[in-house]
Amino acid sequence: MKNQSFKLSATIAVAATLGAGAASADTLRLLTWGGYAPEEIVAKFEAETGHTVEVTKSNNEEMIAKLRATGGGGFDLAQPSQDRIAGPQEEFGIYKPIDLSKIDASLFIPSMLDATKGNTTVGGDVYGVPHVWGTSGLVVDTAKASMVQDYTDLCASDVAGKVSYRLKRPTLIGFAYSMGLDPFAAYGDAAAYEDIMKQVEAKLIECKAGVKTYWGGGDELMGLMRSGEVVASMAWDTGGWKLNADNADITFVAPASGALGWVDTFVLPAKGKADDAAYAWINFVMQPEVAAMITAAAGNFTASKGADAFAADDLKARYQASFPAEAIDNIKWYPPVPAGLEAIEGGVLDRVKAAK
Amino acid sequence: MHREAKLGLVLLLTPLLLWLVLLIFIPHIDLFLVSMRERVGVGQYDLSFANYLTFFQEPLYLVTFLRTAVMSIFATILTLLIGFPVAYYIAKMAKGRTQSALFLLCLVPFWVSELVRTFGWMILLRETGIISNLLQSVGLASGPVEMLYNDAAIMVGLVYTSMLFMVVPLVTTLESLPDEVVEAGYDLGGNGLSVLREIIIPHAMPGIVSGSIVVFMLCLGNYLTPTMLGGKESLWFTELIYSQFIVRFNWELGAAFGFLLLILSSVIVWGMLRLTGQSLEKTMG
Numbered sequence: 001m002k003n004q005s006f007k008l009s010a011t012i013a014v015a016a017t018l019g020a021g022a023a024s025a026d027t028l029r030l031l032t033w034g035g036y037a038p039e040e041i042v043a044k045f046e047a048e049t050g051h052t053v054e055v056t057k058s059n060n061e062e063m064i065a066k067l068r069a070t071g072g073g074g075f076d077l078a079q080p081s082q083d084r085i086a087g088p089q090e091e092f093g094i095y096k097p098i099d100l101s102k103i104d105a106s107l108f109i110p111s112m113l114d115a116t117k118g119n120t121t122v123g124g125d126v127y128g129v130p131h132v133w134g135t136s137g138l139v140v141d142t143a144k145a146s147m148v149q150d151y152t153d154l155c156a157s158d159v160a161g162k163v164s165y166r167l168k169r170p171t172l173i174g175f176a177y178s179m180g181l182d183p184f185a186a187y188g189d190a191a192a193y194e195d196i197m198k199q200v201e202a203k204l205i206e207c208k209a210g211v212k213t214y215w216g217g218g219d220e221l222m223g224l225m226r227s228g229e230v231v232a233s234m235a236w237d238t239g240g241w242k243l244n245a246d247n248a249d250i251t252f253v254a255p256a257s258g259a260l261g262w263v264d265t266f267v268l269p270a271k272g273k274a275d276d277a278a279y280a281w282i283n284f285v286m287q288p289e290v291a292a293m294i295t296a297a298a299g300n301f302t303a304s305k306g307a308d309a310f311a312a313d314d315l316k317a318r319y320q321a322s323f324p325a326e327a328i329d330n331i332k333w334y335p336p337v338p339a340g341l342e343a344i345e346g347g348v349l350d351r352v353k354a355a356k
Numbered sequence: 357m358h359r360e361a362k363l364g365l366v367l368l369l370t371p372l373l374l375w376l377v378l379l380i381f382i383p384h385i386d387l388f389l390v391s392m393r394e395r396v397g398v399g400q401y402d403l404s405f406a407n408y409l410t411f412f413q414e415p416l417y418l419v420t421f422l423r424t425a426v427m428s429i430f431a432t433i434l435t436l437l438i439g440f441p442v443a444y445y446i447a448k449m450a451k452g453r454t455q456s457a458l459f460l461l462c463l464v465p466f467w468v469s470e471l472v473r474t475f476g477w478m479i480l481l482r483e484t485g486i487i488s489n490l491l492q493s494v495g496l497a498s499g500p501v502e503m504l505y506n507d508a509a510i511m512v513g514l515v516y517t518s519m520l521f522m523v524v525p526l527v528t529t530l531e532s533l534p535d536e537v538v539e540a541g542y543d544l545g546g547n548g549l550s551v552l553r554e555i556i557i558p559h560a561m562p563g564i565v566s567g568s569i570v571v572f573m574l575c576l577g578n579y580l581t582p583t584m585l586g587g588k589e590s591l592w593f594t595e596l597i598y599s600q601f602i603v604r605f606n607w608e609l610g611a612a613f614g615f616l617l618l619i620l621s622s623v624i625v626w627g628m629l630r631l632t633g634q635s636l637e638k639t640m641g
Binding site for chain 2: 061064065090091092093167208216227339342345346350354
């Protein structure tokens with residue numbers, strides 16, 4: 001008995017010492033996208049700073065849902081897109097302001113940093129800084145469906161039964177632009193936005209017969225394109241470039257009405273416990289050499305200044321082929337989504353899904 | 357002595373009670389409270405039945421629920437029709453090691469996760485998949501055949517996923533049926549059909565009922581199979597709940613849907629029991 005209680009107290013003592021030791025070297029619980037925290041970078045960061053990193057892979061919606069469920073706890077650093085910060089922050093208060101003095105602004109491309117700061121400001125506080133950016137547009141098998149130049153071309157009879165897209169909000173926005181409407185300008189006006197969405201809904205229902213399936217995840221899309229079951233689809237630029245590496249015919253095409261540009265950011269969850277480690281991670285991965293490694297892993301470019309110089313040549317070549325100068329100017333960057341807009345879009349998506 | 361026995365009982369019950377209260381009761385109460393809120397402005401909520409009204413006013417939601425329920429009932433019947441002969445063979449015809457081997461064969465697919473099994477079906481059924489290629493090479497089809505992304509594919513997936521949960525209770529009840537009773541049935545001039553109707557099915561009824569309830573609930577609450585195999589035509593109630601919670605940030609409506617699923621599915625099970633003249637007590641007892 002005595003022996004046992006000694007063992008117990010010894011264990012507690014050891015645990016307490018370990019706990020105290022861990023205070024200076026934190027565990028960074030990172031909520032991010034696949035490819036944004038490659039193992040080699042995590043190992044390098046851990047060796048350099050002594051912090052440990054736990055990576056959880058997710059997507060925009062799930063990130064916000066997870067943080068909302070805990071009131072902003074459970075993670076120390078998250079990476080939602082810049083348009084999904086102000087709305088959820090106003091509605092649920094799941095983030096905390098970023099202390100810009102702890103971030104090395106010289107590592108960022110100034111225009112991107114300013115734009116993101118502007119888009120993620122709520123009540124005078126800045127909640128996000130940019131990390132990775134990219135676009136969504138069309139992935140096309142140019143040998144079989146070179147006529148697909150814009151989102152609405154996915155409805156053409158030439159490619160009926162061989163197209164796919166996601167039933168998510170980028171599809172609604174993309175189709176709206178391609179129909180000559182301007183959904184971003186109507187963000188502030190619920191009635192006007194609803195009117196635009198009604199027209200998109202009618203178009204998507206009309207197109208449904210020609211759709212092979214609505215893809216859900218990137219891997220599903222890859223499978224469909226590789227097997228040739230689908231010859232044109234809405235997708236992210238990196239998906240197209242990845243496929244291009246396997247099959248030279250398939251590539252990403254910036255749509256005539258403009259690719260949709262997104263920026264994934266760094267935000268601090270409201271109940272994060274390792275802010276120092278979070279700032280250390282941000283400053284670490286924004287170094288040009290490290291950012292180039294992330295570009296190699298994720299396929300997308302970062303907001304890190306000077307990282308382009310380290311990027312692989314084949315990736316740069318694919319990027320330049322997909323984006324001539326005028327296509328870059330034509331990118332439609334997502335403005336912050338006002339709270340409550342999702343409800344309008346949700347109804348449209350449900351009705352499209354249910355339509356015969 | 358008496359007090360000690362009481363303490364023992366309390367200690368024994370504690371894990372179960374904790375599990376029930378912490379993981380079942382409290383989350384459901386919370387879910388119910390969330391479902392009774394209505395968003396009136398940024399971060400502002402009122403108490404109301406608006407979410408429940410939405411379900412009954414928007415035909416889409418009602419239709420989706422009915423579709424899910426009808427397809428689940430159909431899947432349950434199919435599973436029963438396929439599972440009964442299998443269970444009967446395992447319980448009555450197969451003997452000794454063959455019996456265990458066959459039973460094991462039913463279990464084997466469940467050693468891998470549902471996701472992997474569903475992917476297996478996708479590989480088989482897709483346009484460039486195995487069955488399509490086989491049909492073409494035999495000459496039965498002239499071009500690629502698409503068998504994925506429709507209701508039939510959903511049905512195949514659901515029946516496959518729930519087969520085990522029908523076969524196990526059926527095997528258990530059928531094993532308890534003495535062979536002599538069946539023989540007596542034949543001796544008294546019965547044929548295969550009348551023995552099945554008068555002796556085997558009545559005896560297996562508890563197994564049929566419990567198996568059907570489990571399979572129906574599993575189908576109704578399935579998310580993965582309808583979403584992956586159904587493609588653009590898949591419209592499943594659990595999918596609606598998921599999208600309300602995750603995509604729309606509309607937890608209030610999602611919670612109301614969750615509650616309605618619980619209530620309506622209970623009503624359907626109760627109605628089916630009444631319709632077939634069964635009761636839960638008879639099944640369990």
